[in-house]
Amino acid sequence: MSSLNAKNKDAFHELASEKSGSKGPKARLRNCARPMAPGTAVGGCAFDGAKVALQPITDVAHLIHAPLACEGNSWDNRGAASSGPTLWRTSFTTDLTEIDIVMGHSERKLFKAIREIKDGYAPAAIFVYSTCVTAMIGDDIDVVCKRATDEFALPVVPVNAPGFVGSKNLGNKLAGEALLKHVIGTVEPDEPGLCDINILGEFNLSGEFWQVKPLLDKLGVRVRACIPGDARYLQVASAHRSRAAMTVCSTAFVALARKMQERWDIPFFEGSFYGISGTSEALRRIADLLVKKGADPSLLHRTEILVAEEEEKVWKRLEAYRPRLEGKRVLLNTGGVKSWSVVHALMEIGMEIVGTSVKKSTLEDRERVKQTLKEENLVFESMSPRELFSLLLERKADIMLSGGRTQYIALKAKLPWLDINQERHHAYAGYEGMVQLARQIDLAIHNPMWPQVREPAPWEQALVV
Amino acid sequence: MARVVSQTKSAAVNPLKSSQPLGAAFAFLGVDGAIPLLHGSQGCTSFALALLVRHFNEAIPLQTTAMNEAAIIVGGADRLEEAILSLKARTRPRLIGICTTASVEARDEDVAGDVENIKRKRAIELVGTEVVLANTPDFDGAIEEGWSKAVTAVIEALARPDKQYRNPRKIAILPGWNLTVADIEHLRETAVSFGLDPVILPDVSGALDGSIPEDWMPTTYGGTKLEEIRDLGATMQCIAIGEHMRRPAEALQRLTGVPYVLFRSLTGLENVDRFIRLLAAVSCKQTPLNVRRNRMQLQDAMLDGHFHMAGKKIAIASEPDQLFQFSDFFTAMGAEIAAAVTTTGTSKALEMVPAKTVKVGDLSDLESLAATADLIVTHSHGREAARRLGVPLMRVGFPMFDRFGSQHKLTILYRGTRDVIFDFANIIQANHPPNPWPT
């Protein structure tokens, strides 16, 4: 496990060196890589994080080297969308049994599995994920992948992020490491252009990036690689020739962006496609970076025109929702990565934030949230279900926005709830997404079902009458 | 008798299985005031939790010992102790059900020894909370075994062995994991209608039926009470449902002497008849009117439904006992099992499956065998294969995350069998409209 250790250290270091914030590196380390306490917490593991970050690359076979649980309990649970290949939706695992482990057959089984997948599915590449058990028994997936790469003339990429090394967040970063080490820069693109960009950390959930892409198309900006959402292996492999990059309001690939800047001189910024001002800002900064790198300066002007037009359109459409949503109280429990941008977006339509979690946010995001909300006690770290339940009632929230895991806390409190995490069914990105978000919140809050389910039972009422 | 064909591939493609610890946790959820605790790295719990939540559309209490890198190297005893104490302090569960995972089992940790140590050392702090261990590595078995091991562990830890008074009205029912909430409720009502007083273990009907408690509950609510489990020895008769429930039934018999009868399946007229005969014998009562009426309704459904089922080719993939339950029923209605795929090859139930072979495998095996089938029967993960093949899918088992109300579907006894016939016939009809109207 020594090489693994070294790599983790590196990723931790990267976490620690993230810009902004006045705290020392130690405090940051604590924030980002906080270990989970036994018996109090449930969160994804590093493997989970790595798979989440890479799996939406659609023409790749993702092979999980593990006993059953890692893949068997988790496949087919995410809503990223693909415009073409569907291979990424097929689940592959070595499904190690006791015999494989005891007899020391696991590496050989992995190699055979790679061969079977290559023969049966003709993937553009195979990503191999190590997990707790296979890392523990000392399987060297780097070596197996190397041998397979040579023998099959096919990129076979090791992803070293076994669950026990840390949280989902760390797994995201280790996934970035794997791309940097084995994928990005390995293929030269055919026709690099002056307006090529990378979007990093965009998952295209419910196809929401497709609401943004037309805006970029209108500006003549080409997305060379959107990683990982709806990406193809070749796009990722040639991403090093883009002129600029944007990381989408999450911690997932910031480290990757920074290293790509160092190595290939690709400037980047952290932005968001959530909310109206967020989207406009992102478009402006993309244009700005591209022009600085030599694109035609008229791009700036064209961007301003587009932004003005689009904003006018979207505000008009939102007017319909404002009277219905103004002053409504929202509790946000997003797991954190989107807190900042969603907070901002909701305030734009006049809603009141009565609390938001910043559990997985970067320090920078935390600061931004705090500044925007102007009140410290609205911001909380992770919370037990019971605390969250009481908070909802205490603060008289009209709705909770969160991921599926905490859905029932709101519903059991008979309160409206809207999914804004990976399992959601609506796309909230871009100008279009803002209208959709407002519409969904409106539908949730004003559903005529609420007064009905809150009615006391007939036998309880009988006492009052 | 079916021949069991084992897996030859190295890559499992589109897994059929859910893991053994998940099965054990699932069983612990049927005990009142319980919290299942997965002993391993945190991700396993997070995945299992997400899957259970998606299936039940329900908040699920499930915890982890969150083994980190250091614990993986030095062993997890400390993490386990910390987890138990913290759970106890915060949520006061009546039972903590520990399920081991691959990470601790692959290290060959003596978790049983650790648990004994913790119980001894922390006896005072743990007053009022039972701690029960099921050894459930992921590299072995699947849901069914996990469930069976957890129930066995609960019985062995709690049922009082001392000889005591047997209550002639009391019976123990040990349902397999494949029975839904509705099935369990129906079982109880049926037993009660014979004047019997059943103890059902585990009883997911109270815990996972979607009822809404007034306050936030950090543990399960509803389910088998610990007192009832301790007193299992006072029952007259134990009824185990599914081959995988033989192990807990035997444990109960060994400990308390309560005899057991095993029903492989309670779906299908003949199986139900046998069950009803047993209830009548144990209770010394005539079969109540409502049960008689249910039987007549089933007969009628069989007469109406058999046209749609006769000769139909069915490809089915499931855990062994459920595989038997449905394939036995389909063939009893004149259909043919064209392909049978299962998760693990050790269950005795597999030999009884009315198919030439049963393949231990995954959903890609099912897909390659199901191309000419009229119907695919498996859980929600089968939807992609079904779509690709253009064969309709009947969802059974776990996980079922793209259909509402799976827990409230009845699949056993006369009424459940009737409902399954309707389901089956409706899916077939929707896809092969019978005799188009002459134009």
Ligand code: SF4
């Ligand atoms: S914690 Fe380890 S064993 Fe569990 S799912 Fe994650 S990688 Fe797999």
